[in-house]
Amino acid sequence: MTAVKTEAKAVVPPVDDEELAAGRASRPRGKRRLGPGKPIPLAFLIGPLLLLGVWAWGSAAGWIDDRVLTAPWTVVTTAWERWESGKLGPDLLVSTQRFALGLLFGVLAGLVLALVSGLSRWGEAIVDGPVQIKRSIPNLALLPLLLLWFGIDERMKIITIALGVLIPIYIHTHNGLRSIDGRYAELAETLRLKPAAFIGRVVLPGALPGFLLGMRFAVTSAWLSLVVVEQVNATSGIGYMMLLAGTYGQTDVIIVGLVLYALLGLASDAIVRLIQRRALTWRRTLED
Amino acid sequence: MAPHTGGLTTGAAVRISGLHRSFTDDRPVLSGLDLQIGQGEFVALLGRSGSGKSTLLRALAGLDQDATGTGDIEVPEQVSVVFQDSRLLPWQRVLRNVVLGLTGPGAVQRGKDALAEVGLAGRERAWPRELSGGEQQRVALARSLVREPELLLADEPFGALDALTRIKMHGLLRALYERHRPAVLLVTHDVDEAIVLADRVLVLDHGVVKTERRIDLDGTRDPSDPRFAAVRTELLAALGLAGGVEIKQEES
Numbered sequence: 001m002t003a004v005k006t007e008a009k010a011v012v013p014p015v016d017d018e019e020l021a022a023g024r025a026s027r028p029r030g031k032r033r034l035g036p037g038k039p040i041p042l043a044f045l046i047g048p049l050l051l052l053g054v055w056a057w058g059s060a061a062g063w064i065d066d067r068v069l070t071a072p073w074t075v076v077t078t079a080w081e082r083w084e085s086g087k088l089g090p091d092l093l094v095s096t097q098r099f100a101l102g103l104l105f106g107v108l109a110g111l112v113l114a115l116v117s118g119l120s121r122w123g124e125a126i127v128d129g130p131v132q133i134k135r136s137i138p139n140l141a142l143l144p145l146l147l148l149w150f151g152i153d154e155r156m157k158i159i160t161i162a163l164g165v166l167i168p169i170y171i172h173t174h175n176g177l178r179s180i181d182g183r184y185a186e187l188a189e190t191l192r193l194k195p196a197a198f199i200g201r202v203v204l205p206g207a208l209p210g211f212l213l214g215m216r217f218a219v220t221s222a223w224l225s226l227v228v229v230e231q232v233n234a235t236s237g238i239g240y241m242m243l244l245a246g247t248y249g250q251t252d253v254i255i256v257g258l259v260l261y262a263l264l265g266l267a268s269d270a271i272v273r274l275i276q277r278r279a280l281t282w283r284r285t286l287e288d
Numbered sequence: 289m290a291p292h293t294g295g296l297t298t299g300a301a302v303r304i305s306g307l308h309r310s311f312t313d314d315r316p317v318l319s320g321l322d323l324q325i326g327q328g329e330f331v332a333l334l335g336r337s338g339s340g341k342s343t344l345l346r347a348l349a350g351l352d353q354d355a356t357g358t359g360d361i362e363v364p365e366q367v368s369v370v371f372q373d374s375r376l377l378p379w380q381r382v383l384r385n386v387v388l389g390l391t392g393p394g395a396v397q398r399g400k401d402a403l404a405e406v407g408l409a410g411r412e413r414a415w416p417r418e419l420s421g422g423e424q425q426r427v428a429l430a431r432s433l434v435r436e437p438e439l440l441l442a443d444e445p446f447g448a449l450d451a452l453t454r455i456k457m458h459g460l461l462r463a464l465y466e467r468h469r470p471a472v473l474l475v476t477h478d479v480d481e482a483i484v485l486a487d488r489v490l491v492l493d494h495g496v497v498k499t500e501r502r503i504d505l506d507g508t509r510d511p512s513d514p515r516f517a518a519v520r521t522e523l524l525a526a527l528g529l530a531g532g533v534e535i536k537q538e539e540s
Contacts, residue, residue, distance in 0.1 A: 205379040
């Protein structure tokens with residue numbers, strides 16, 4: 001009796017089984033249902049390109065007034081003309097230089113402060129408070145004071161940028177240091193690691209993910225501060241170029257400046273992300 | 289001599305006398321424990337949860353700064369610890385993990401040799417997360433053996449592994465022990481594991497060594513051997529567990 005029943009089942013599957021089979025077929029094998037899914041090639045370009053498309057389409061269809069927002073092709077020709085006439089190159093160079101120097105000093109300062117504060121209780125007691133206070137004061141608010149102290153030369157601009165960069169580097173590196181699993185410290189103790197080896201092999205690599213996250217914020221912050229210092233007092237740089245254009249009502253030049261800022265920002269973020277990927281191969285996260 | 293000392297007479301690797309440890313003031317975890325482990329002796333430590341076996345091991349490893357207490361501990365110069373988790377640094381490749389903190393010429397070669405000994409030759413450049421749980425624990429064993437310890441402390445080293453992997457690891461650990469001959473203190477909750485591996489099994493209860501049993505089964509130690517079963521019954525009784533599980537068969 002039982003044998004017959006089983007046989008019948010095998011030949012004509014009941015409705016329930018069929019539905020189950022159908023449900024399974026609709027879910028492709030090897031695909032994770034949870035998590036963001038497979039990575040899309042050049043994914044970070046898709047959003048910006050979409051935006052560019054809307055802009056171009058709007059300009060071509062006449063929906064966007066040229067005096068309000070210049071068409072993308074006009075921006076390209078304006079940029080080219082300025083480049084040809086030698087007006088754009090020096091401004092771009094000066095801006096990039098300020099960015100790079102401000103970032104460099106800011107990262108170094110933030111890193112040193114984070115290490116001092118992350119590795120010793122006394123360091124934390126001394127360093128952490130002032131950094132948190134600085135964190136709650138916007139860079140813009142500090143500007144008048146920085147102007148008085150350092151004047152209007154390059155030094156003041158680089159210091160302003162560095163002050164902005166220092167904060168995210170400090171916060172994320174410090175957090176990375178403090179969230180290293182205490183069990184590794186215990187291991188280091190049983191292996192009798194010397195302090196230098198402990199810092200080099202356990203502490204710094206453990207804090208690297210935090211530091212690199214801080215780097216991404218720092219890069220953005222550096223561009224932001226650059227815009228501020230170049231529009232408040234400067235006689236060169238992309239921000240100064242835009243400020244001048246604003247006075248003369250040259251929308252296309254302003255857009256050139258904005259596009260340059262955007263491209264530089266995207267490029268520097270992409271570089272940091274590349275470094276992140278290379279440096280953190282040991283880590284498997286949702287991103288991969 | 290204190291009542292619960294034993295081991296080889298040729299000199300002890302570990303001497304503990306009158307060890308008291310407590311974390312909060314209400315209940316002591318170790319209360320006047322005496323223990324001696326001979327050089328090259330393999331001792332397993334059984335006990336229920338909270339009996340103080342991990343506390344004892346951590347005291348020997350010097351990892352109990354958070355505890356208070358008195359007593360004398362003598363341990364050799366070279367002590368290695370194997371934890372329940374492999375505790376490999378995820379950002380260092382396997383070989384770097386093994387030789388972590390080792391200096392001097394030949395450190396890398398010794399690390400490679402140790403990896404080969406645990407059957408992981410060729411995996412030097414792998415990341416820890418690319419290994420299975422059993423393989424990770426083998427790397428941890430290599431890391432402790434490369435330091436040529438006189439005392440190996442193992443805190444439930446196979447507790448997180450599946451039953452089949454655990455059996456394989458028993459064979460590996462015993463083979464490594466026989467080649468290197470460190471004194472071993474193995475903390476475990478697995479009675480069979482203790483009998484298979486150790487020369488002497490201690491049962492810890494309320495902070496003192498309550499029972500001590502020398503395992504004198506020669507040749508292959510087989511859980512189906514009646515003598516093995518007798519030892520197991522004895523140790524289970526010492527742990528306060530008598531008899532098996534009662535199964536009521538329903539009548540059909």
